[in-house]
Amino acid sequence: MPHFDLTSEQEMLQKTIRDFAEKEIRPVAQKLDEKEEFSYPLTAGMAKLGLFGMTVSPDYGGLGLDTLSYVLCVAELARVDGCQAATVAAANSLGIGPIATFGTEKQKQKYLPDLCSGKKLWAFGLTEAEAGSDAGSSKTHAEIKKGQGGSPEWLINGSKIFITNGSSEITGGATVQCVTGGGKEGQKKELSCIIVEKGTPGFTAKTMHHKMTWRSTNTAELYFQDVAVPEENLLGKRGEGFRQMLQTLDSGRLGIAAMGLGGAEGAFEAALKYAQERKTFGVSLSKHQTIAFKLADMAVEIEAARNLLYKACWLKDEGKPFTKEAAMAKLYCSEMMGRVVDQAVQIFGGYGLMEEYPVAKFYRDQRLLEIGEGTSEVQRIVISRQLGC
Amino acid sequence: MKIGVLLKQVPDTETKIRIRSDSKGIETDGIKYILNPYDEFAVEEALKVKEKVAGSEVVIFSMGPARVVEAIRTALAMGADRGIHVEDTGLVSDSYIAATVLANTVRQENLNLLLCGKKAIDDDASQVVAMVAEFLNWPQVNIIEKLELNPDGQGAVVHRRVGGGTQEVYDVGFPCVLSCEKGLNSPRYASLPGIMKAKTKPLAVLKATDLVGDNKIKTEFVNWRLPPERKAGKIIQGETVEAKAKELVRLLREEAKVL
Ligand SMILES: Cc1cc2nc3c(=O)[nH]c(=O)nc-3n(C[C@H](O)[C@H](O)[C@H](O)COP(=O)(O)OP(=O)(O)OC[C@H]3O[C@@H](n4cnc5c(N)ncnc54)[C@H](O)[C@@H]3O)c2cc1C
Numbered sequence: 001m002p003h004f005d006l007t008s009e010q011e012m013l014q015k016t017i018r019d020f021a022e023k024e025i026r027p028v029a030q031k032l033d034e035k036e037e038f039s040y041p042l043t044a045g046m047a048k049l050g051l052f053g054m055t056v057s058p059d060y061g062g063l064g065l066d067t068l069s070y071v072l073c074v075a076e077l078a079r080v081d082g083c084q085a086a087t088v089a090a091a092n093s094l095g096i097g098p099i100a101t102f103g104t105e106k107q108k109q110k111y112l113p114d115l116c117s118g119k120k121l122w123a124f125g126l127t128e129a130e131a132g133s134d135a136g137s138s139k140t141h142a143e144i145k146k147g148q149g150g151s152p153e154w155l156i157n158g159s160k161i162f163i164t165n166g167s168s169e170i171t172g173g174a175t176v177q178c179v180t181g182g183g184k185e186g187q188k189k190e191l192s193c194i195i196v197e198k199g200t201p202g203f204t205a206k207t208m209h210h211k212m213t214w215r216s217t218n219t220a221e222l223y224f225q226d227v228a229v230p231e232e233n234l235l236g237k238r239g240e241g242f243r244q245m246l247q248t249l250d251s252g253r254l255g256i257a258a259m260g261l262g263g264a265e266g267a268f269e270a271a272l273k274y275a276q277e278r279k280t281f282g283v284s285l286s287k288h289q290t291i292a293f294k295l296a297d298m299a300v301e302i303e304a305a306r307n308l309l310y311k312a313c314w315l316k317d318e319g320k321p322f323t324k325e326a327a328m329a330k331l332y333c334s335e336m337m338g339r340v341v342d343q344a345v346q347i348f349g350g351y352g353l354m355e356e357y358p359v360a361k362f363y364r365d366q367r368l369l370e371i372g373e374g375t376s377e378v379q380r381i382v383i384s385r386q387l388g389c
Numbered sequence: 390m391k392i393g394v395l396l397k398q399v400p401d402t403e404t405k406i407r408i409r410s411d412s413k414g415i416e417t418d419g420i421k422y423i424l425n426p427y428d429e430f431a432v433e434e435a436l437k438v439k440e441k442v443a444g445s446e447v448v449i450f451s452m453g454p455a456r457v458v459e460a461i462r463t464a465l466a467m468g469a470d471r472g473i474h475v476e477d478t479g480l481v482s483d484s485y486i487a488a489t490v491l492a493n494t495v496r497q498e499n500l501n502l503l504l505c506g507k508k509a510i511d512d513d514a515s516q517v518v519a520m521v522a523e524f525l526n527w528p529q530v531n532i533i534e535k536l537e538l539n540p541d542g543q544g545a546v547v548h549r550r551v552g553g554g555t556q557e558v559y560d561v562g563f564p565c566v567l568s569c570e571k572g573l574n575s576p577r578y579a580s581l582p583g584i585m586k587a588k589t590k591p592l593a594v595l596k597a598t599d600l601v602g603d604n605k606i607k608t609e610f611v612n613w614r615l616p617p618e619r620k621a622g623k624i625i626q627g628e629t630v631e632a633k634a635k636e637l638v639r640l641l642r643e644e645a646k647v648l
Contacts, residue, residue, distance in 0.1 A: 008459070009584055012466060017580045050581030063581055075580075 004310075006072070014072045020049060021080035029081035032216035033361055038208060039216060042084055046077075047118020051088050056100045058110050061116035067251075068313040069256040078262030079269075082365030085262060089255035090164035090217075091115070094120030094122040096250050098175050098193060102236035111172070120172035123221060124244055124382070125160035125222050133378050135177070136242060140224060142178035142194055148226060154178075154194050156202075156227040166220030167205035173197040174205075174222060177241050191241030195233040202227040205253065215370040252322050252373045253330035254316070257291035257309045260333030260369050264305065264340040267362040268298050271344035274351075287301055299341045305333045324386035334369035341366050390540070391564075392435040393500040394469070395491060395521070397425045398449040398460040399511040410467035412612045426458045427506025430569040430570040434536055435504050435577040436468045441538060446470045446633045450494055452477050452487060452597060471496075472590070477597040490521030493600040495525065501563045502545075508533045509571050522566035529566040530559050534573055570605035 006014070024045055026163040032039050032171045046052070054070045055316045056062025070092065078085035096115050099107055099122070140158025147153035156178055165171055173196050181190035196203055202225040211219060236244060272295055273287035285291045312325035344359040345352035352359050400406070400420045407416040424432075431525075432449070438443040449464045451457045452475040461472035475494055480486065495503060497642075508515040522529035534556075544562040549570070551557050553573035579587075627642070629634035642648040 007590065012459075012463065012579065012587075013581050014582045016466070016581070016584065020578050048580060049578055050583075052583065065581070065585075180543070320616065 006068075010072055013069060014076055014299040016049065017051075017073045017076040017081070020045065021077055021084075025077070025081045025084050029083070029216070030230050030355070030361065031085065038087075038167065038213070039084075039220045040054070043087060043168075043170070044117065045123075045174035051062065051077075052091055052118040053100075053112065053116025054092060054266075054340070056096060056116055060100065060112035061114075062096075062112070066313075067254060067316045067350075068310060070255055070314050071309060072292075074255050075265070076264030078259040079266040079342055081216075082263050082362070083214050083243075084370075085259050086217045086368075087121075089259060090123075091121050091253070091256045094124035094248065095165060095175075097251055098124060098235060098244060099195070101247065102193070102240070102244050104232070107233070107235070108212075109204070111195075112365075114172065119170070121165040121168055121170050122172055123174040123220070123222075124165040124168065124248065125163045125174045125176040125303060126161060127157065127162050128162050128170045128300070133375055135245060136189065136191065137336050138177060138179065139177050139361060140176065140190070142157035142192070144231065147230075152162050152231040153228045154180075156194065156196065156224040156229070157198055158224050160222040161207075163220045163222050165218050166222055167207045168218040170236070171198055171205065171218070173200075175235055176222070177245055178340070180238060180241070187362070190239045191245075192238050193235040193241045193244050194229060195235055196224070196227060196229055200227055200229060207346055213364050213366075215364075248328050249373050251316070253326040253379075254309065254312060256369055256373050257312070257326075257329040257333035260330075260335075260366070261302065261305050261309055262368055263303050263362055263369075264337040267337070267341045268295075268302060269292065269345040269346045270296070270358045270362075271295065271353050275347050285347065291309045293344045294347065299366070300344055301336045301340060305336045308332055324383055327374070327379045327382040330374070331376055331383070334366070335376060337366045337369060346356070390438065390445040390501045391448065392437050392438055392445060393448045393450055393495055393498060393501060394431045394464065395495075395503065395505040395518070396428045396432070396449050396460055396464055397506070397509045397511075398422045398451065398453055398457045399425045399509055400512065408613050409617060413610055414613060422456060422459065424463055425506050425509045425511075427508060427510070429506075429576040430573045431504035432467055433507050434465045434467060434567075434569055435502075436577070437574060438502070438536075438538065441548065442542060448473065448498060448500070450475065450491060451493060452494075454481075456618040458592065462587050463579055463591060463623070465501065465592075466583040467577055468583060469566075470590065472474050472592040474592060474594045475597050475600065476594055477520045480601060481606055482597075484607045484611075485518035485520060485607045486604060488517045488524060489602070489604045490597045490600045491517065492521045492524035493602070494595060495521065503527070503564070503566045505566065505567045507567045509587070518566060518568045525564075525566070526534045526563050529568070530561055531568040532570045533567050534570050536567065536573070536618045541635060547588065582645065583609050589607055 053062035054065045058064050074085050074089050095309045099111050115122050126135050142154040142156045144152050145155045175193050176196050177193050179189055180192040183189040204223045205220045208219045275291055276284050278285045309329040312322050314330040315322035315325055341363045345363055348359050351357045399438050401423045409416050435447045437445050447469040448463050449469045449472040451461050458474055505518045530547050533549050534549040537546045547559050549557050591627050625633050626634050
C-alpha cells in the first residue's frame with residue numbers, strides 16, 4: 001500500500017535544513033545575488049550540516065541516505081534560495097555522483113572523503129560552446145600518449161562552458177567528458193570521462209559573470225591546453241562516457257525537480273502572505289476571488305509536483321527503473337515553478353518586479369531549471385522515447 | 390561531568406491559539422510543536438561544557454505526552470548523549486507538580502549541573518526551574534548570559550544582566566541549577582549525521598505518576614480566555630490641523646474619558 005508519511009528522521013532533517021535556510025541563508029541571499037557572489041561561509045555551513053555526499057556510502061565519508069531525504073533537503077534550500085540549493089545539488093549529482101557511481105576503488109578513496117565533507121567541490125564538464133543538448137557532438141578530445149616518465153597519459157585539448165562549481169576557490173577539479181576515439185568517416189565516436197585535478201598544467205577555469213539566474217552560484221568556462229593526466233584518471237571504463245553522462249543526468253534531474261518544487265513553495269508562501277496583507281478596494285487581495293483562485297491553483301500544482309517527484313525518488317530508492325519518472329518530475333516541477341512564480345509576480349503587482357521584494361529572484365532563478373541538465377525539450381524527447389515514440 | 394538539561398516542548402510561536410470549549414485549556418489539535426527556544430540555549434551550553442570537560446555526559450529530561458520524544462531526539466541530534474522521557478498520562482499537574490516530578494527524576498542521576506531555559510514560551514510562568522532547584526536544595530542562578538567553568542571543575546563563574554546594563558557575577562559551586570538567557574550562545578543546528586545517530590541513542594521512559602508521591606497540585610486553571618481583539622484605530626478627519634486637534638481633544642474627553 002502506498003503511504004505518504006515521511007520517517008521521523010526525514011522530518012527532522014527537513015526541519016534542520018529549514019531552520020538553517022531561514023536563519024543563515026535568508027538574511028544574505030538577496031545581497032549575494034545582487035553582488036553575484038558565491039558564499040564560502042554558507043557553503044561551509046551547509047557542509048557542516050552534512051549536505052554534501054548525503055547518498056554516498058559512509059565508507060567514503062557519505063551518509064548513506066536515501067534519495068528522498070536528499071531531495072527534501074534540496075527543496076528546503078530552494079524554498080529560500082535557489083542558488084545555495086544549486087551549489088549543493090550540483091556538488092552532489094554532478095560532482096560527487098559520477099565518481100561515487102563509476103569511479104574505481106582508488107578514485108573513490110582519493111576524492112570522495114574531501115568532497116563529502118564539503119572541504120572541496122567538484123565539477124562535471126559536459127557542455128561545450130557548440131554542444132549543449134547534443135552533448136554527443138562535443139569536441140574536447142583526449143589521446144593516450146607516452147608521458148615524460150614513460151608511463152601513458154591522457155593528453156586533453158578543448159574547452160567546456162557553463163560548468164557549475166568549476167572555478168570556486170575550493171574546487172578540486174572536474175570530471176570531463178572527452179572524445180577518446182572514433183568519429184572519423186562515419187565511425188562511431190568514443191566518449192569517455194576523465195578526472196582532471198585543479199592545478200594540472202594547461203588546465204584553466206574562468207568564472208562566468210552577468211548571469212540573470214543562479215547569480216550566487218559559481219559557473220565557469222574550463223580550458224584544456226595539452227593537459228596531461230595519468231591514464232588511471234579515466235573514470236570507470238573507456239568508451240562509457242556517454243552512458244555515464246546519461247545515468248548521471250537521470251539522478252541530477254531529481255535535484256533540479258527538487259529545486260522547482262522548493263522554489264515554487266517559497267514563491268507561493270510569499271504570494272499567499274502578501275495577498276493576505278495587501279488591501280485593495282477595501283479588502284485584502286486574498287478576498288478577491290480571482291486572486292484566491294490563483295492561489296488555489298498554485299497550491300494544487302505544487303502538491304501534484306510533489307507527488308510526482310517523491311514517486312520518482314521512491315522508484316530510485318527501490319532500485320526500480322526511474323528514467324521516465326525522473327524526466328517527468330524534472331519537466332513538471334521546473335515548468336510548474338515557472339507558472340507559480342509568474343502568478344506570484346502578478347499577485348505582487350508592481351512590487352513583484354522590484355528586487356527588494358522576494359518574488360523577482362524566484363522568477364529569475366526558475367529560468368535555469370528549464371534549461372540545465374537537459375532542457376524541457378530534451379525531457380520531452382526522453383519521455384516520448386520511453387513511451388516508444 | 391554529568392550535565393542535565395530540562396527540556397520543554399512548546400507550541401510553535403506562529404500557532405493560532407484556540408481555547409477548548411470547556412475553557413480549561415487550549416485546543417491542541419493541529420498545533421506544531423517546537424523545542425522551547427530558551428531550552429535550546431541550555432542544550433547548547435551543556436554541549437559546550439561537555440566539549441571542554443573530557444568524558445562528560447549530557448542527559449536530556451523532558452516531561453509530557455509521547456510527542457515530546459521529538460524534542461528529546463532533536464537535542465540528541467544536536468549532540469546530547471541520552472534522554473529521559475517522563476511520560477505524564479494521568480498526572481494532574483501544575484508548576485509545583487511538574488517541578489516535583491522533575492526534581493525526583495533529576496535526583497536519580499547524580500548530576501553536577503542542571504541547565505534550563507529561563508522560561509518556557511508557552512505559559513511564561515518561569516516557576517519550574519526555581520522550584521526544581523529548591524526541591525533539590527541546590528544553588529541556582531537565573532537568566533545567565535555567560536558561563537565560564539572554574540579551573541578546578543567544581544563550579545563556574547556566571548554572569549547575569551541586571552537593570553541599567555550592570556552585570557552581576559556569581560561564582561557558583563556544583564551541583565547547581567542555571568537558567569539560560571538568549572545571547573548565552575548560538576545553538577548549533579542538528580546536523581544530518583547527528584540526526585541519524587540520534588536514532589540509536591538511549592531513551593528511557595519513566596512514568597510521572599510513579600514519581601509524584603503524595604503531592605497534590607497547588608494551583609488550578611479555572612478559566613482560559615483569549616485577550617480581547619484590538620479595535621481598529623480611528624483616523625481623525627478635519628479640514629485644518631486646528632480642527633483635527635480640537636476633534637482629538639473632544640474625543641479624549643468625551644469618548645476615551647481620559648481628560
Ligand atoms: C547556470 C548554468 C549552469 C550549468 N551547469 C552545467 C554543468 O555543471 N555542467 C554542464 O556540463 N553543463 C552545465 N550547464 C549547461 C546546460 O546543461 C546547457 O546549457 C543545456 O544543456 C542546454 O544546452 P545549450 O545551452 O547549448 O542549448 P542548445 O542545445 O543549443 O539548445 C537551444 C534550444 O534548442 C532546443 N533544442 C536543442 N536540440 C533540440 C531538439 N533535438 N529538439 C527540440 N529542441 C531542441 C533546446 O531545448 C533549447 O531550447 C549549465 C548551464 C547554465 C546556464
